[in-house]
Amino acid sequence: MTNEKRFTPSRRQFLQGVAGAAAATVVIGRAGFPEFSAQAAGETLRALAADKGLLYGCATSKQALSTDQAYANLVGQQCGLLVPENELKWKYVEPQQGQFNFEPGDWLLNFAQSHQMAFRGHVLVWSEQLPAWFSSVTQQNAKDVMTNHITKIVSHYRGKMQSWDVVNEALGYRGNGGPLKDNPFLKLIGPDYIELAFHTAAAADPKPLLVYNETHLEYDIPDDQYRRDNLLKLLKQLVGNKVPIGALGIQSHLRTGNVPFSQQKYSDFLNRVSDMGLKIIISELDVSEKGPESSIPDRDNAVKNMVGSYLDTVLKNKSVIAVVTWGLAAKYTWISSYAPRADGQAVRPLPYDKDLQPTGALQALAAAFQQAPSR
Numbered sequence: 483m484t485n486e487k488r489f490t491p492s493r494r495q496f497l498q499g500v501a502g503a504a505a506a507t508v509v510i511g512r513a514g515f516p517e518f519s520a521q522a523a524g525e526t527l528r529a530l531a532a533d534k535g536l537l538y539g540c541a542t543s544k545q546a547l548s549t550d551q552a553y554a555n556l557v558g559q560q561c562g563l564l565v566p567e568n569e570l571k572w573k574y575v576e577p578q579q580g581q582f583n584f585e586p587g588d589w590l591l592n593f594a595q596s597h598q599m600a601f602r603g604h605v606l607v608w609s610e611q612l613p614a615w616f617s618s619v620t621q622q623n624a625k626d627v628m629t630n631h632i633t634k635i636v637s638h639y640r641g642k643m644q645s646w647d648v649v650n651e652a653l654g655y656r657g658n659g660g661p662l663k664d665n666p667f668l669k670l671i672g673p674d675y676i677e678l679a680f681h682t683a684a685a686a687d688p689k690p691l692l693v694y695n696e697t698h699l700e701y702d703i704p705d706d707q708y709r710r711d712n713l714l715k716l717l718k719q720l721v722g723n724k725v726p727i728g729a730l731g732i733q734s735h736l737r738t739g740n741v742p743f744s745q746q747k748y749s750d751f752l753n754r755v756s757d758m759g760l761k762i763i764i765s766e767l768d769v770s771e772k773g774p775e776s777s778i779p780d781r782d783n784a785v786k787n788m789v790g791s792y793l794d795t796v797l798k799n800k801s802v803i804a805v806v807t808w809g810l811a812a813k814y815t816w817i818s819s820y821a822p823r824a825d826g827q828a829v830r831p832l833p834y835d836k837d838l839q840p841t842g843a844l845q846a847l848a849a850a851f852q853q854a855p856s857r
C-alpha cells in the first residue's frame with residue numbers, strides 16, 4: 483500500500499508538517515514520496531498497535547460491512563477490535579419494551595470473530611437514541627426498566643465482550659445545569675443510576691472491562707476543564723464506592739483550527755485517572771476540520787499534527803490499552819452529516835478517505851503506534 487496517489491507533499495513540506503518525532507520514522511517511497519516505514523513494509527494499524535501491547539480498532543455498521551466488500555476487507559485487515567456504531571443502542575436493540583433485536587449485533591460479533599477481532603459493546607445507558615416507548619417510563623418502574631435492559635444485553639453477549647460502555651455522556655456542560663447532565667435517567671432514578679448500571683452489568687458478566695465513556699474533555703479551554711474536573715470527582719466517587727468500573731473511555735472527537743491543546747495538562751489529567759487504578763480507552767477518535775486549510779496535503783497535515791500531538795501525549799500513559807477510531811474510512815462517517823466542511827469538500831477525519839485511500843490520520847496513527855512505549 484502506498485500513499486502516492488492521494489497524498490503527495492514534498493519532502494520538505496512533509497518533514498515540516500509532521501510532529502518532529504514522527505518524521506524520524508519516515509522513509510522515502512519508490513516514487514520518491516515519503517512513506518512511513520511500517521506502511522511501506524505493509525504493516526497494518528492492528529499489527530503496529532499489537533506490537534506495543536495495544537488494541538486498535540474501529541466502530542462501524544453492519545450495513546457498511548455487509549454491502550461493501552472492499553471496505554469489509556479493509557476493516558478485517560486493519561482492525562483488531564470492532565465496535566457496533568449504532569446496533570446495540572437502546573432504540574435499535576430494544577425497539578419495543580421487553581423485545582430485543584440482537585440480529586445486527588450478532589452479525590457484527592460474527593464478523594469480529596471470523597477476523598480474530600475483539601468485540602466492544604456500545605452502549606448500555608445513554609440519553610440519546612432511546613426508543614419512543616421510553617417516554618412512558620415512570621419513576622416507579624425506571625430502575626427495573628434500566629436493569630432489565632442491561633441484564634438482557636450483557637447476558638446475551640456474556641463471555642464475548644472485551645469491554646462495555648456502561649454509561650455514556652452523563653456529565654453536564656459548564657453554564658448549563660450541574661455537574662451531571664439533566665437526562666431522563668437522572669430525572670427518573672437520580673444520580674445513583676450510574677452506580678446501579680455498573681453493578682447490574684457486572685452481575686450479568688464479570689469478564690468485560692466496564693467503561694464510563696465521555697466526550698468533550700480534550701482541550702485546554704474552560705468548558706473542557708470544567709468537565710475534566712467533574713469527571714475526576716465522579717470517577718473518584720465510583721472507585722471509592724467500590725463500583726465495578728474498569729476503565730474510562732475518552733471519545734476524542736478532535737478538531738483542527740485554533741483550539742488549544744495542552745500536552746502537560748492532558749497528561750496530568752490522564753495520570754490522575756490511571757492513579758485511581760483505571761485503564762483508559764481512546765474510544766471514538768476522529769477529527770473535524772475547522773481550520774483554514776483547503777488543499778488535501780495541507781488538510782492532511784493539519785489532521786496529522788492534531789492526531790499526532792494527541793496520541794503522542796496519550797500513549798505515553800501505559801494505562802491506555804486501546805485506540806478506537808469512530809469509523810475507518812470517510813466513506814462511512816457521522817462527520818459527513820454532523821460536521822461537514824463549510825466548502826463542501828469531502829471530509830477526511832479517519833485513516834482512510836471516501837475512496838478508501840490513506841489519509842494524514844493513518845500516518846499519524848501508524849507513527850504514534852511505532853513510537854509508543856510497550857505495554
Ligand code: G3I
Nearest residue numbers: 567568604605610611650651697733735766808815816820
Ligand atoms: O435508523 C435510521 C434509519 O432507519 C434511516 O433510514 C436512516 C436515514 O438517515 O437514519 C437512521 O438513523 C440514523 C442512525 O445514526 C443510524 O444510522 C440517525 O439518523 C443518525 O442520527 C444516527 O447517528 C448516529 C449518532 O451517534 C446518533 O446520536 C451516528 O451514526 C453515530 O456515529 C453517533 O455515534 C455517537 C456515539 O454513539 C456516542 N458518542 C458520539 C458519537 C458521534 O455522535
